[in-house]
Amino acid sequence: MTKPSERAGRGRAARKRAPRSSHGRWIPSAQRPDPLAVLERQSADRLPDLVPVRYGRMAASPFAFLRGAAAVMAADLAAGPDTGLTVQLCGDAHLLNFGVYASPERTLLFDVNDFDETLPGPFEWDVKRLAASVAVAALQNGASRAKAHRAARVATEAYRTAMRRLAGLGELAVWYERIEADDLTALVRPAERARLDRTLAKARRRTSLQALDKLTARGDDGVRRIVEDPPLLERVADLDRVTLGKIFSDYRSSLSEERRLLLDRYRFRDAARKAVGVGSVGTRCFVVLLEGRDDSDPLVLQIKEAGRSVLEAYLPPTAYPHQGRRVVCGQRLTQAASDIFLGWMTGPEQRHFYWRQLRDMKGSAEVETMSSATLRDYARLCGRALARAHARSGDRVAIAAYLGSSDVFDRAVADFSLAYASQNDDDYAALGAGIAAGTVTAAPGL
Structure with missing residues (x-):
C-alpha cells in the first residue's frame, strides 16, 4: 500500500488536472445534447404505457425534473475536466436518494439508498449532483439565490470536512463508520427534532407487514392477493411455474x-408490476408477495430492472457484465450495511434485474416542504453521508488532500449548483413546452 504522504501528493497533483476553482463553471457547449432527446432515448426500451407517467411525474416541479434527468446531467458532468480521483459513485446522488433504512441488526441507519446508476468514476460528479439538487430544492421552496448558494456550499463543506476526518482514520474504522438514527438528533436544530422523530417513527412502521395491509386483500377464497391499481400496480396473471422456478x-x-436457507422458508403467493420513483418509471419493476410461517408472516420483495448506468457512456466499462450484479455490488461496497435479500438474476428476454425488500423501515425526508434552515441541515447530513460512502471505495487520503482545508472547492461547487439550477429550469421548461405542443405525452397526477 502506498504511503499516506504519497497518496496525499497524488491528490494535490490532481489540482493541476482539474483546479478546484474550475468546478464553479457551467457553460453549456454548442454540442450539448437536447435534454428531451436524451430522455426519449431512455424511453425507447421502457414500457410504453408507463412512459407518460414518467413524464407526468417529471413535469410536477423543477426538482422532480432533476430527479428524472440523471442521464441529462451525466452528459453535462462528463463534458468538463475531472480530477481522476475515482470512487464507487452512487451515480444519482440527489437529496431524495438519501434516507433511513434498517440494517440486518434492525438498527436504523442514514445513508445513500439508490444505486441504479452506480459505477466507478470521479468523486466530484456525485458531489455536484448532490449540491445541484440542494440548489434546485432551495430555489423551488422560495429561498433567495444567496440562500440556495449557501445551502449548496454547506453540503459540499460537509463532504470535504468529513472526508478530511476519514482520511485520518484506519481502514477498519472507516469500514465500520456509519450514521445511526440515534446520531441524527445531535445533527439537527432543536426546532426540527419533532419532525425528525415523526420521520423515524414512520420509517419504523414501513415493513412487510405494513405492505401486506396496504397492497393486498383477501379474496372470496380467503387467500391474500395483491390489489390492482392500474396502471401503477397490475397483477401478473398466470405466472408460468417453470419460469417462476427459474427466476427464484x-x-x-x-x-x-x-x-438461501432463510428464503427457502417462504412460499410464493402473488406478484404484480409496479411503477416506482420518477426516473425509474417505465423500467420493468415487480413486487412479489411471499408467505412464511403463515399469511401473517409476509415478505414483500421488489424486483427491479437494471439497465446500463447513465454514466457508462462516459466512463470505463463496468467490471460486471450483469447489470443487476453491478447494482448489488456497488450497493454492498458503498452502504454501511445492506439488505439481507439484496441479489440479482436474469429474467425473460435476458433482461437483468436486482432484488431487495420493498419496505425495510425505509424513509426519506420531505425536501419540498423544508425551510431554508432545515434544508441546510439536511444538506449537511447528506454531504457527510456521501463522504462516508466514497471513503470506502476511493482513496480518501488523496481526495482529502485535493479538497484541502480552505473553502475553494465548496464555493466553486456552490457556484456551479446555482448555474446548473438555471439550466435545469430551462430543461424543465422545455419539457413543459413539449407537453403543451403534444410532442411529449404526459400523464400527470399518477
Missing part, C-alpha cells in the same frame, strides 16, 4: 448460503 433459482444463487 437464479436469484437464490446470488445470495449467501444462510440467506
Whole structure:
C-alpha cells in the first residue's frame, strides 16, 4: 500500500488536472445534447404505457425534473475536466436518494439508498449532483439565490470536512463508520427534532407487514392477493411455474448460503408490476408477495430492472457484465450495511434485474416542504453521508488532500449548483413546452 504522504501528493497533483476553482463553471457547449432527446432515448426500451407517467411525474416541479434527468446531467458532468480521483459513485446522488433504512441488526441507519446508476468514476460528479439538487430544492421552496448558494456550499463543506476526518482514520474504522438514527438528533436544530422523530417513527412502521395491509386483500377464497391499481400496480396473471422456478433459482444463487436457507422458508403467493420513483418509471419493476410461517408472516420483495448506468457512456466499462450484479455490488461496497435479500438474476428476454425488500423501515425526508434552515441541515447530513460512502471505495487520503482545508472547492461547487439550477429550469421548461405542443405525452397526477 502506498504511503499516506504519497497518496496525499497524488491528490494535490490532481489540482493541476482539474483546479478546484474550475468546478464553479457551467457553460453549456454548442454540442450539448437536447435534454428531451436524451430522455426519449431512455424511453425507447421502457414500457410504453408507463412512459407518460414518467413524464407526468417529471413535469410536477423543477426538482422532480432533476430527479428524472440523471442521464441529462451525466452528459453535462462528463463534458468538463475531472480530477481522476475515482470512487464507487452512487451515480444519482440527489437529496431524495438519501434516507433511513434498517440494517440486518434492525438498527436504523442514514445513508445513500439508490444505486441504479452506480459505477466507478470521479468523486466530484456525485458531489455536484448532490449540491445541484440542494440548489434546485432551495430555489423551488422560495429561498433567495444567496440562500440556495449557501445551502449548496454547506453540503459540499460537509463532504470535504468529513472526508478530511476519514482520511485520518484506519481502514477498519472507516469500514465500520456509519450514521445511526440515534446520531441524527445531535445533527439537527432543536426546532426540527419533532419532525425528525415523526420521520423515524414512520420509517419504523414501513415493513412487510405494513405492505401486506396496504397492497393486498383477501379474496372470496380467503387467500391474500395483491390489489390492482392500474396502471401503477397490475397483477401478473398466470405466472408460468417453470419460469417462476427459474427466476427464484437464479436469484437464490446470488445470495449467501444462510440467506438461501432463510428464503427457502417462504412460499410464493402473488406478484404484480409496479411503477416506482420518477426516473425509474417505465423500467420493468415487480413486487412479489411471499408467505412464511403463515399469511401473517409476509415478505414483500421488489424486483427491479437494471439497465446500463447513465454514466457508462462516459466512463470505463463496468467490471460486471450483469447489470443487476453491478447494482448489488456497488450497493454492498458503498452502504454501511445492506439488505439481507439484496441479489440479482436474469429474467425473460435476458433482461437483468436486482432484488431487495420493498419496505425495510425505509424513509426519506420531505425536501419540498423544508425551510431554508432545515434544508441546510439536511444538506449537511447528506454531504457527510456521501463522504462516508466514497471513503470506502476511493482513496480518501488523496481526495482529502485535493479538497484541502480552505473553502475553494465548496464555493466553486456552490457556484456551479446555482448555474446548473438555471439550466435545469430551462430543461424543465422545455419539457413543459413539449407537453403543451403534444410532442411529449404526459400523464400527470399518477
